[in-house]
Amino acid sequence: MRLSGGGSCPISFQTMRRLGVRLLRHFYRPPLTGFRLLHQRGILTGSLPGHSSTIPGSSCHIHRSVSSTAVSQHIQDLSGPEQRLLDKLYDGLISGQRASLAESITLVETQHPRKKELAQVLLQKVLVFRREQERRNGGKPVAFRVGLSGPPGAGKSSFIEVVGKMLTGQGHKVAVLAVDPSSCTSGGSLLGDKTRMTELSRDMNAFIRPSPASGTLGGVTRTTNEAIVLCEGAGYDIVLVETVGVGQSEFAVADMVDMFVLLIPPAGGDELQGIKRGIIERADLVVVTKSDGDLVVPARRIQTEYTSALKLLRRQTRSWNPKVVRASAHTFEGIPEVWAKMEAYRAAMLSSGELQGRRRAQQKVWMWSLIQENVLWHFQNHPAVRGTLPRLEQKVTRGEISPGLAADLLLKAFSETS
Known part of the structure; x- marks a missing residue:
């Protein structure tokens, strides 16, 4: 770091x-937390405007050592403009307005301390709204989160565009979060995915948001996790998270999605050696892309090799054996089958309760990633x-x-x- x-x-x-524990003892000042704001807005103890809260006041007990007096010393009241901004963003977000969603994601990506606090207030409101939706859905997640990764040249953007168009045609609302590589020197990112998904970007039932990684995995985890929550609050029932396909970002993304899909091109030399074993182990589905024309034969060979390799790896879940399928974004062959496998995975994981358990575990990972970010900031300063x-x-x-x-x-x- x-x-x-x-x-x-x-x-x-x-x-x-260990640093986090020391900081909590000495400062009691997590910069991303706005407990007093949340209480005043009726989020932790009351109800939202126009929505009944599912969190009774007595159940939202905050430990004495971290709450009330210590936190309120550092959290100011909402000003009039701030209150109006949050109300506008929240109302537009849950109404499905893409402009409000984009502005909300911009707010959570900010590095400004006060805006970070406002972003957490907005996120808490959206989380309560989503919790009510899940309660009405029998306690099951309403949206399906899918992470997609693969080496450069695997055709990730083409694959996502074809799958996204198919899903919007079936009545789904699809959000695509492209975790973009950022320059460690200038902080700028390539942001090329939106230009490669021209048809999907024009679809009114789709939302594409390049998300700069800011040169750190912590940036990937914080901003992408929060963007996922906002997209689901805006009514997008399928959230696709694409990584750059290099470095360690795949592992970070795998810890924030329901299903992790690995895309592999049909040619490229020592294929099995070219992909890290750890990434293959995290994959719930492997898709051999570009399986058309002269590449059909090598695609079948790669499919056989990966099928054999996956049998040697330990299963990640009790309810699902990872599958290897072939598909072509150019001819559309295999695309419906890929989505059928994804649906089968989600159904199996929901029925066993493993998907809900994975979501709960991911919340803890998210919390610790925020602690790491905040502790490092305090340490540096x-x-x-x-x-x-x-x-x-x-x-x-x-x-x-x-x-x-x-x-x-x-x-x-x-x-x-x-």
Whole structure:
């Protein structure tokens, strides 16, 4: 993880958790939480305007050590313009207005501290609204979240456009969140997926949103998770999350979707060696793309190889064996079969209760990713760390001390002065 001043310091997940505990003890100030705002807006203890709350006041108990006095010192009341903004966004969002959805996602992607608090108030309102929808649906999730990944050249955008058009034609509302690579230098992203999905982007029942990764997996997890919630609140019953197909973002996305689909091109050399085993293990469905013309024969060979490989891997769920299918976005062959497999997966996981369990586990992962982000921010901006960091960076670059020792010294400086 990158610290202020341009240096890099590897900090383990366990260390981040320990830092989080220390920060909660000393500051009681998670910057993304607006408990007082939520209480005043009737979100945790009351009801929403026009909607009955499913969370009774007595059930929303916040532990004494983190609530009331300590939090209210840092959370200001909603101003008139802020209140009107949130009401406008929420009303437009649950009415299915794409402009309100886009503006809401922009709000959750912001790095401005106050706007982050407003975004959390909006998200909490949407979560309560979604919870009521799920209650009416027998406690089952209303929307279906699908993550799609694959190496560059696998035809992800073409595949998503064809599948998306088919689903909107069947009456579904489809949201596509394309996790875009960001420049670590300028922060800019390629944002090319929308231009490649020209037909789907014009479909009134579809919503495409490129989501910059901001150079960090934490950025992927926070903004994409929150965008998924907003899309579902806007009435999109199918949310497709596309990753860039490189690095570790596939693992982050797999922890926020119901089903993870791996797209593989039919040619490219040592296919099985070219894909990380861990990614294959996370796949619930493998689709061999571009299975048409001269590529049909190699596509069948790849299908056979992956089918054999998956048999050697441990099953991720009790209710589903990963499948390998072929499809062509060009000829449409195999596309209906791919969707049939996805529906079969969802039905099996819902009936066994594993899908609901996966959603609950993902909420914990989401919470800890936010803790990591906030802890790192506090750590970077701590006076003792900022005062010690430049000197330690120089010693590391000159080879006088190891990066691990520098990290330990920074953590010690932080803990002793907190």
